[in-house]
Amino acid sequence: MDRRENLRLLLSGSLATGFILTAGCNLPENAKEENVAITTYNYGRTPEEVLHDQKMENDVFFTERERKMVEILVDIIIPKDEKSGSATDAGVPDFIEFMMKDYPNFQLTMRGGLQWLESMSLKQYNQSFTDLNEQQRMGIIDEIAWPDKATQEMAYGVRFFNLMRNLTCTGFFTTEMGIKDLDYQGNTPNQWDGVPQEVLDKYGLSYDERTLEICLNVKDQHKIAQWDEEGNLI
Amino acid sequence: MSFQIKEQDKKYDVCIVGSGAGGGMAAKILSEAGLSVALLEAGGDYDPAKDEYRTQLRWPWESPRRGANTQRAFGDFDAAWGGWEIEGEPYTRKDGTQFDWFRARMLGGRTNHWGRISLRFGPLDFKRKDIDGLGDNWPIGYEDVKPYYDKVDQLIGVFGSKEGIYNEPDGFFLPPPKPRLHELFIKKAAMSSKIPVIPSRLSILTRRINDERGFCFFCAQCNRGCQVYGDFSSSTCLVKPAMEKGKVDLYTHAMVREVLTDTSGLAQGVLYIDKTDLNEYKISARAVVLAASACETARIMLNSKSKAHPDGLSNSSGVIGHYLHDSTGTDRMGILPHLIDRPRYNEDGVGGLHVYTPWWLDNKKLDFPRGYHIEYWGGMGMPSYGTGFGMDTMRQYIKDEFGTPSPNGGYGVSLKNDIRRIYGARVGMSGRGESIPQFDNYCELDPNTVDKYGIPVLRFHYKWTDHERKQSKHMHDTFEEILTNMGAIIFGEKPGPDTEYGLLAPGRIIHEVGTTRMGHDPKTSVLNSYAQAHDCKNLFVVDGGSFVSQADKNPTWTILALAWRTSDYIIQQFKNQNI
Numbered sequence: 166m167d168r169r170e171n172l173r174l175l176l177s178g179s180l181a182t183g184f185i186l187t188a189g190c191n192l193p194e195n196a197k198e199e200n201v202a203i204t205t206y207n208y209g210r211t212p213e214e215v216l217h218d219q220k221m222e223n224d225v226f227f228t229e230r231e232r233k234m235v236e237i238l239v240d241i242i243i244p245k246d247e248k249s250g251s252a253t254d255a256g257v258p259d260f261i262e263f264m265m266k267d268y269p270n271f272q273l274t275m276r277g278g279l280q281w282l283e284s285m286s287l288k289q290y291n292q293s294f295t296d297l298n299e300q301q302r303m304g305i306i307d308e309i310a311w312p313d314k315a316t317q318e319m320a321y322g323v324r325f326f327n328l329m330r331n332l333t334c335t336g337f338f339t340t341e342m343g344i345k346d347l348d349y350q351g352n353t354p355n356q357w358d359g360v361p362q363e364v365l366d367k368y369g370l371s372y373d374e375r376t377l378e379i380c381l382n383v384k385d386q387h388k389i390a391q392w393d394e395e396g397n398l399i
Numbered sequence: 400m401s402f403q404i405k406e407q408d409k410k411y412d413v414c415i416v417g418s419g420a421g422g423g424m425a426a427k428i429l430s431e432a433g434l435s436v437a438l439l440e441a442g443g444d445y446d447p448a449k450d451e452y453r454t455q456l457r458w459p460w461e462s463p464r465r466g467a468n469t470q471r472a473f474g475d476f477d478a479a480w481g482g483w484e485i486e487g488e489p490y491t492r493k494d495g496t497q498f499d500w501f502r503a504r505m506l507g508g509r510t511n512h513w514g515r516i517s518l519r520f521g522p523l524d525f526k527r528k529d530i531d532g533l534g535d536n537w538p539i540g541y542e543d544v545k546p547y548y549d550k551v552d553q554l555i556g557v558f559g560s561k562e563g564i565y566n567e568p569d570g571f572f573l574p575p576p577k578p579r580l581h582e583l584f585i586k587k588a589a590m591s592s593k594i595p596v597i598p599s600r601l602s603i604l605t606r607r608i609n610d611e612r613g614f615c616f617f618c619a620q621c622n623r624g625c626q627v628y629g630d631f632s633s634s635t636c637l638v639k640p641a642m643e644k645g646k647v648d649l650y651t652h653a654m655v656r657e658v659l660t661d662t663s664g665l666a667q668g669v670l671y672i673d674k675t676d677l678n679e680y681k682i683s684a685r686a687v688v689l690a691a692s693a694c695e696t697a698r699i700m701l702n703s704k705s706k707a708h709p710d711g712l713s714n715s716s717g718v719i720g721h722y723l724h725d726s727t728g729t730d731r732m733g734i735l736p737h738l739i740d741r742p743r744y745n746e747d748g749v750g751g752l753h754v755y756t757p758w759w760l761d762n763k764k765l766d767f768p769r770g771y772h773i774e775y776w777g778g779m780g781m782p783s784y785g786t787g788f789g790m791d792t793m794r795q796y797i798k799d800e801f802g803t804p805s806p807n808g809g810y811g812v813s814l815k816n817d818i819r820r821i822y823g824a825r826v827g828m829s830g831r832g833e834s835i836p837q838f839d840n841y842c843e844l845d846p847n848t849v850d851k852y853g854i855p856v857l858r859f860h861y862k863w864t865d866h867e868r869k870q871s872k873h874m875h876d877t878f879e880e881i882l883t884n885m886g887a888i889i890f891g892e893k894p895g896p897d898t899e900y901g902l903l904a905p906g907r908i909i910h911e912v913g914t915t916r917m918g919h920d921p922k923t924s925v926l927n928s929y930a931q932a933h934d935c936k937n938l939f940v941v942d943g944g945s946f947v948s949q950a951d952k953n954p955t956w957t958i959l960a961l962a963w964r965t966s967d968y969i970i971q972q973f974k975n976q977n978i
Contacts, residue, residue, distance in 0.1 A: 206461065206462065206463055208454055208457045208461045208462060208475075208476070209451065209452045209453050209454040209457075209476075211443070211480055213486075214470055217470065218463060221463065222463065241810050241811065242810045242811070242814065243814075243815050244811055244812060246812045246815060246816075248819075260463070260465065263463045263464065264464065264467070267463070267464050267469045267470075268464075268467070268469050306810065310808055310809055310810050311806055311807070311808045311809060312791045312792075312807050312808045313795075313806065313807050313808070314806070323808075327791045330790060330791065330810065331787070331788045331789070331790075334786075334788065334814075334818055335465065335784055335785060335786055335787045336465070337787070337815075338782050338786045338787045338818060339460060339465040339466070339782050339783060339784060339786060340459075340460050341458065341460055343782065344458070344459070344781075346819065347786075347818075347819060347822050348743040349743070349779065349781060349782055349822075350744060350745040350746075350779075351619065351745045351746065351747035351779070351780075351781055352456060352458065352618060352620075352747070352781050353456070353618070353745070354456075354616035354617070354618065355616065355617050355745055355747070356616075356617060357576050357577070357617040357745075357747065357748045357749070359577035359578075360577070360578075360579065360580045360583065360744075360746075361742075361744050363742075364580065364741075364742050364744065365583075367742065368580070368583075368584075368737070370580075370583050370584075370587075372577060372578075372583075376577065376578070377577075379560045379561075379574060379575065379598065380574055380575055380576065380577045380598070381558075381573075381574040381576055381577070381605045381606070385574075385606055386605065386606050386607065386614050386615075387606075387607055387614065388606060388607065389606075389607050389608060389609065389610075390556075390573055390606045390607065390608050392553065392571045396549070396552070396561070396569060396570055396571040396572065398572070398573070398574065
């Protein structure tokens with residue numbers, strides 16, 4: 166609702182209830198309508214957030230070579246298996262690209278790490294990381310992927326790979342594919358009626374009598390609650 | 400564009416500043432009594448039932464940052480518009496001390512995202528000085544507030560259980576939800592150390608209470624705002640119904656700079672800056688009710704200087720801004736090895752904890768004066784930004800069928816599988832305690848800084864004392880005991896004196912209160928026992944500012960009860976023609 170609309174309603178008296186006298190959906194002056202319209206995401210954003218996200222989406226962080234390296238690395242970290250697809254199948258590189266801009270503190274570790282990896286590759290094989298064969302590539306990765314075993318000289322690489330692992334795993338398991346893989350069953354209207362009996366049995370637990378007595382009977386949810394003077398539900 | 404002050408034509412009986420718990424309640428009660436109300440909110444209009452605002456039942460992939468907190472302090476889907484930092488609305492700190500000030504600029508304020516933990520203060524909580532000699536007693540007691548707690552329970556709805564604990568008074572409860580799996584483990588572990596664990600008390604409708612609001616459908620997302628109004632927020636449960644009756648005009652994006660007074664020192668109305676056109680406007684009213692939040696209200700009063708009120712409005716005592724205090728807070732977490740490879744089912748439940756631990760010990764036998772409660776968390780929540788992090792340190796806790804632990808870090812199919820296996824095995828706990836209000840913990844006007852609306856900003860000075868540090872140490876002892884009893888692998892080191900035993904910075908728990916405290920003596924308090932200003936009889940404060948002491952409880956239920964009580968008093972003052 167814009168201010169003019171509010172004013173119109175005010176003057177015509179067609180708002181029977183209390184007035185909202187300034188609009189809640191005013192865009193900042195520089196937010197042109199066509200800009201807002203092209204953003205991919207729509208999930209209850211304020212106008213300022215729409216602008217921010219749009220800027221993030223329009224900027225590009227990774228160079229072409231970096232992007233190729235990222236695509237290789239994320240699929241090493243989360244490959245396809247019998248249960249679900251790979252990180253690139255789930256669009257993880259786009260998510261990492263976005264996070265680099267959204268949280269600039271990542272940038273140095275990421276960019277420096279990729280360059281460090283490229284240098285390692287050139288030094289050991291005189292080839293770009295992207296051109297290595299699998300055995301060569303995994304030779305380098307194995308030097309940085311195991312923090313408890315890595316040598317001190319590999320500390321930069323370990324730090325970089327930890328970040329890459331974090332972002333890849335979280336990027337994967339927050340997609341539709343990843344959430345299905347984890348078998349998360351919520352985020353949908355339902356009625357919580359306690360831990361399923363077979364799960365209680367598995368862990369040797371049970372609800373005690375008092376708990377069962379005082380807790381919600383989900384069949385009553387729709388009945389309007391009423392109390393006596395002492396606050397007991399009738 | 401001219402810059403003269405524009406006066407709104409309409410004159411109101413009451414002008415309320417702030418639409419959170421206190422302001423919403425005042426708007427409802429005062430308007431229903433027939434008074435005309437101008438309700439001013441510094442942020443935008445908000446209604447979680449409208450799809451343009453909806454974040455509830457969204458999936459992490461609907462956010463490009465998968466719910467990370469780079470934009471909103473509690474994550475991308477949280478309902479709060481604002482945070483500890485707001486562009487163009489700074490605050491400063493003094494003498495190297497720390498205070499973090501959370502503000503939500505939106506209809507309903509911070510009630511849109513809060514934890515819904517709705518605890519009554521008990522009889523002891525109003526008279527702590529009588530017990531330990533520290534701080535001050537409230538000028539009122541539990542018996543004064545009880546009738547209002549009873550009414551708030553029934554108007555808004557809160558689930559819980561009658562436990563008969565003296566200082567945790569029972570109310571008019573809806574039935575609580577059954578505990579989740581990790582909560583059953585917690586209960587068993589805590590009880591074996593004689594630490595009580597009882598159903599939590601949250602303002603979430605496990606049952607319908609009227610025809611206007613729906614009931615909980617167990618998505619665990621109260622902090623995102625509820626489309627069916629199944630939980631309490633001021634916007635959905637107070638302001639909306641108040642506006643439907645036609646006596647409340649809502650002014651959004653209205654940043655109040657000061658309360659205007661006449662030559663005799665009485666409030667005439669307020670001056671605000673409309674954030675959308677940056678012009679100043681005046682609203683006239685017979686009474687002004689401040690509900691802008693403890694610190695924002697103090698700021699407005701300190702900025703309202705006049706001949707009659709040279710040190711700020713109703714500040715002859717000089718205590719406005721002083722006795723600022725937040726709850727203490729510290730947390731610990733771990734994983735439960737027996738929950739690795741756990742069976743899947745929908746465990747969302749209500750938004751937040753199903754069980755909690757109220758304060759259970761006697762401080763006379765301890766080396767710190769005030770108590771704390773414990774909130775619990777864990778289980779199979781919706782994956783979000785951060786899920787799958789930390790495998791470089793946590794993977795070692797996942798063992799194969801022969802008991803061989805996985806190596807930390809790594810990659811590939813085995814890593815992917817370990818993340819599946821550990822999902823839902825986390826458990827954690829948070830202590831939230833009572834601090835002692837100190838004169839030397841305060842907010843004041845910064846003489847050098849204004850915000851982008853030209854309004855002088857607050858400068859904070861806040862230090863924890865040994866009372867809080869020792870309490871936090873005790874919390875960590877308790878956490879370790881419970882986690883150890885459960886067989887949990889506890890993460891990280893137990894915090895020591897170098898980090899004030901893990902105490903979070905003041906302001907982080909967002910329970911700050913006390914800046915315009917009530918009392919019988921106008922020399923040491925700002926408000927009387929009805930939250931009416933000592934020095935300005937048509938000025939009232941209905942946010943957390945009036946608190947003399949914060950209990951080891953969350954303040955919202957008490958803000959609501961006191962706002963209702965003050966509103967009844969205001970109506971009486973109008974009837975008696977004292978205003």
